[in-house]
Amino acid sequence: MILISQSELPSSKIGSWTKLYKNYLEGNHAIDYIICPKPESKFTSVKYQYTSNNFIDKIKAKIFKKSHLSALSALKKILKNNENYIIQVVDNFKIVPDIVTLLGENGFQKNCKIQFCYHGFPPFLDKEKGVNFFQSIDEMILLTHDSYQAHLDYYTSLQCKFSVLPNGIDTSKFYPLDAFKKQKQKKALQLKSKNVFLWCSQDRPKKGLELVLEIWKKNSFPDSQLLVIGSTSNVNIPGVSFLGRIPNSDLPKYYQVSDVYLFSTLCQEGFGLSLIEALSCGCYCIASALGGVPEVLHYGKYGKLIVNPHSISEWENAINEYLILQDNPYKSPIDLYSFEKWRKSMNILIAEAKLRLTN
Missing domain, CATH: 3.40.50.2000 (Glycogen Phosphorylase B;)
Known part of the structure; x- marks a missing residue:
């Protein structure tokens, strides 16, 4: 299981999905490798391949017309012909066509599936690019059913699997006081x-x-x-x-x-x-x-x-x-959006993706 992130993990920046993955990677998770910029500290339970964006990398990316050349090189170092891989990408639509090309050029299509996590709401790509994109990935993971419906209404064809995984928070920290x-x-x-x-x-x-x-x-x-x-x-x-x-x-x-x-x-x-x-x-x-x-x-x-x-x-x-x-009639169950629910659901989505790959 390979996670490709544009942000370093763990991240020092404020962000909803980086916070989620920090919590996830500190506990029972299913990630084996992370490809990301080098963080200040590391998770001890995963292996890293670092990306860089220095001047030389920018020149190479411009010459080869691949803006994600560093991430692609890191991915290529991990992949082996006799192994199966789930590649999870977070929000980075532009890197997916380059990943597909890399897999095709190196004969990895059959033993790799792409799982894409989208933390926005509306369809991101236009109709033509969207159809091609959904043909190239195995699964699209959205935050709400309404977002799925928005995609369904906009695109003429959605050939990949779609799943919904709402965000979760640490309810041991976020809870009401008497x-x-x-x-x-x-x-x-x-x-x-x-x-x-x-x-x-x-x-x-x-x-x-x-x-x-x-x-x-x-x-x-x-x-x-x-x-x-x-x-x-x-x-x-x-x-x-x-x-x-x-x-x-x-x-x-x-x-x-x-x-x-x-x-x-x-x-x-x-x-x-x-x-x-x-x-x-x-x-x-x-x-x-x-x-x-x-x-x-x-x-x-x-x-x-x-x-x-x-x-x-x-x-x-x-x-x-x-x-x-002067009252709150809208009180919700404290575990409505618990992180433990999110962790369990993410592990299930990864396990199901592995099952589809091996069958």
């Missing part, structure tokens, strides 16, 4: 407001932070405070605290002291890892009804969906609705 412990944690973090709202993401326009800040500029919500994680600002907005980047290990306590989580994405999110972290910590979740988000919240069973996420008034109405209610 009322007493929550108040104690609020006091420790010097949070005095009765209602704590939380926004947590990378500060990019498509994540909708400016929209949320515009709401706080316009409104004075009673006894409420908005915490913003992942962004800093010199602008003073009453009721808003910018906390900047917070270490992953500290994130659970901020979810646990928050009453409302705002997931204001303005794009078609594949899933939303921070959303299920907040959900598992007992937050009242208000989220854009885009991409995979409605399915994540079970179409409104576990959170308030904003049908028109670009509408400030719709967000204001949802926030005021909570402030009047």
Whole structure:
């Protein structure tokens, strides 16, 4: 089992799928090799082949017209004619045709299958390229059934196997506190407001932070405070605290002291890892009804969906609705999106892929 990653693993960067694979590779996993840039530390339970992107590699890639030449060279070092391989690729659509070419040129087609994990939501390739792509892989793994339906509606032919594997989180870290412990944690973090709202993401326009800040500029919500994680600002907005980047290990306590989580994405999110972290910590979740988000919240069973996420008034109405209610009717099972479920499902998908290869 070979995993090809564009990011180093383990990764020092913030990312949902790199966090998932870190958790996975620290426990019971089915990966034998990782092809990736050299990380600062290594997993001891796998073998590595490193990729590089220095000046010489860039020149070679340009000459041979293969932008992934380093990864392909690393893959070729692993492959042997008398072995069978599952090659798992994460989100890197462009490398797949080069892998297929390498396998064909070296006679490895029969003993290799490609498993592709896609963490977006909408179809990534146009119709013509998509048909060719799905002919070249053995399995496409998506985050939601709605994403599968979007692919089914868009492409005229899907010849590979499709599977759905929702994201998972460590529920031993992300869980709700009882009322007493929550108040104690609020006091420790010097949070005095009765209602704590939380926004947590990378500060990019498509994540909708400016929209949320515009709401706080316009409104004075009673006894409420908005915490913003992942962004800093010199602008003073009453009721808003910018906390900047917070270490992953500290994130659970901020979810646990928050009453409302705002997931204001303005794009078609594949899933939303921070959303299920907040959900598992007992937050009242208000989220854009885009991409995979409605399915994540079970179409409104576990959170308030904003049908028109670009509408400030719709967000204001949802926030005021909570402030009047002062309760969370959307509580979900704590293990709804547990990492253990994800690990078990991933191991099953790999085992099934191996079975298809050997039969």
